[in-house]
Amino acid sequence: MSSTPLALNTGVVALQQEGYYLTLLPAHIVVHGVPYVRESGDVAEGKFIIPVTISGDQVTMSDHQIEFMGEFPHTAGKIKMTALLADVPTDNQIADGMVSNYRFSNKPNEGKIDDDCYKKVKHYEAIVCSEAQAIDPAVTARKWRPTDQLTEAVFRYADTNAGRAGIVEQNNRLRQYKLGIIGLGGTGSYVLDLIAKTPVSEIHLFDGDVFENHNAFRAPGAAQVEALKQRLPKTEYFKAMYDAMRHGIHAHLYHVTKEKLSDLDQLDFVFLCIDSGAARKMIAEYLRTKHIPFIDTGIDISNRSGQNLLEAITRVTFVNDDSADEAMSFLSFGDIDDGIYSTNVQIAEINALNACQAVIEWKKHVGFYADDRPTACQVAYYSQDNATVY
Numbered sequence: 522m523s524s525t526p527l528a529l530n531t532g533v534v535a536l537q538q539e540g541y542y543l544t545l546l547p548a549h550i551v552v553h554g555v556p557y558v559r560e561s562g563d564v565a566e567g568k569f570i571i572p573v574t575i576s577g578d579q580v581t582m583s584d585h586q587i588e589f590m591g592e593f594p595h596t597a598g599k600i601k602m603t604a605l606l607a608d609v610p611t612d613n614q615i616a617d618g619m620v621s622n623y624r625f626s627n628k629p630n631e632g633k634i635d636d637d638c639y640k641k642v643k644h645y646e647a648i649v650c651s652e653a654q655a656i657d658p659a660v661t662a663r664k665w666r667p668t669d670q671l672t673e674a675v676f677r678y679a680d681t682n683a684g685r686a687g688i689v690e691q692n693n694r695l696r697q698y699k700l701g702i703i704g705l706g707g708t709g710s711y712v713l714d715l716i717a718k719t720p721v722s723e724i725h726l727f728d729g730d731v732f733e734n735h736n737a738f739r740a741p742g743a744a745q746v747e748a749l750k751q752r753l754p755k756t757e758y759f760k761a762m763y764d765a766m767r768h769g770i771h772a773h774l775y776h777v778t779k780e781k782l783s784d785l786d787q788l789d790f791v792f793l794c795i796d797s798g799a800a801r802k803m804i805a806e807y808l809r810t811k812h813i814p815f816i817d818t819g820i821d822i823s824n825r826s827g828q829n830l831l832e833a834i835t836r837v838t839f840v841n842d843d844s845a846d847e848a849m850s851f852l853s854f855g856d857i858d859d860g861i862y863s864t865n866v867q868i869a870e871i872n873a874l875n876a877c878q879a880v881i882e883w884k885k886h887v888g889f890y891a892d893d894r895p896t897a898c899q900v901a902y903y904s905q906d907n908a909t910v911y
Contacts (some may be wrong), residue, residue, distance in 0.1 A: 555568060569642055838898060839898050
C-alpha cells in the first residue's frame with residue numbers, strides 16, 4: 522500500500538475493506554462498477570468520482586456533492602431520478618478514460634457527508650444502486666479488486682490543479698516532451714519556473730555562469746544570502762530550487778559551444794534565452810539542421826530621452842520546419858559589445874512577461890492552447906502603448 526495521504530485516508534481504507542474497487546488519482550477518488558438503471562430500464566455500471574484536495578498530508582472534500590461517470594440514473598420504473606439527484610452535467614475529463622458526466626447533489630436528512638468519502642459513497646450508493654438491485658438483486662459495487670493508484674511520474678506531490686480544473690487531457694499532451702532552456706538569466710529562469718509546473722518528462726538547463734546578486738533581482742523566488750555567498754552555478758542553483766517539486770531536471774554546467782552542440786540532439790524543443798548574437802546564430806542554425814523546433818526570446822529596455830521613463834519591448838520568435846526561413850530572418854546575430862551586454866537593463870516583470878509569451882507560444886505548438894494565428898512566427902509587445910505586433 523502506498524503511503525500517500527489519499528491511500529491512508531480512513532474513508533478510503535474503509536471502502537477498500539468492504540470490497541469497493543477504487544482508483545486513487547492526484548485529485549479524485551474513483552469508485553468503479555456502481556450499478557444503476559439506464560433510461561432504457563437496463564442495469565449498467567458507472568463510476569462515482571469524488572474530488573478531493575490534498576494539502577501536505579491532509580485530505581479534504583469541499584461539499585456533499587459527488588460526480589458520476591455514466592448516463593443519468595433512473596428508477597426501476599424508468600423515471601429519471603431528478604427528484605433525488607441534481608441533474609448538473611459536467612463532462613470534464615479527469616484522467617485517461619475517465620470523464621465526469623454529471624454532478625449529483627443530495628444532502629442526507631441526518632449527519633454530514635462532506636468530510637468523509639466513505640459516508641459519501643454509502644449515501645449515494647443507497648440512492649442509485651438500490652434501484653438497480655430492485656431489478657437484479659445480485660448486482661453490487663463491491664468488486665473485491667485491488668486499488669489502483671495513479672501517481673504523477675515527474676512530480677514529488679500530487680498535481681491536484683489539473684484534475685480540479687478539468688484540463689487533464691490538455692496536460693497529457695505535454696508529458697512526452699524533453700525540453701531545453703539555454704540561458705538561465707532573467708527570462709530563462711522564469712521559463713523554467715513555468716515549465717517546471719508542467720508534466721514534461723525532462724528539462725535540461727544549459728548555462729555556464731554562477732548565480733550572483735544581480736541575478737537574484739530578476740529571477741523567480743527569493744534567494745537566500747547564504748546561496749549567493751556560495752556562488753553556485755546557475756544550473757545547480759535552479760535545479761535544487763525545483764527539485765523540491767519534481768524529478769527530471771538536468772543541470773549542464775556550461776555554455777553551449779560548438780563542441781557541445783550535439784548535447785541538444787536529445788531534445789524535442791528548446792527555449793533560447795541568451796543575448797550573444799554569435800551564440801544565437803550558432804545554436805539556431807544547428808537546431809534547424811536537426812529539425813528541433815525552438816523559441817528565441819529577447820527584450821529591449823530603453824530610457825525615453827529627457828523623461829526618465831522606461832520603454833520596453835519583448836519578443837518571442839518561433840522557429841520550426843514550417844516557418845524556418847521567415848523566422849530566422851527576424852533573429853539578430855550581430856555581436857554585442859561586452860560593456861552593453863553587462864549593463865543591459867533587465868527587470869523582473871519584463872523578463873517574466875517575455876517568459877510567459879514564450880511558454881504560451883510553445884503550448885500553442887503542442888496543442889494546449891488554441892492558436893488562431895498558426896502562421897505567425899514572431900510576437901512583439903511594446904510596453905508604452907500595450908501594442909502587440911505579429
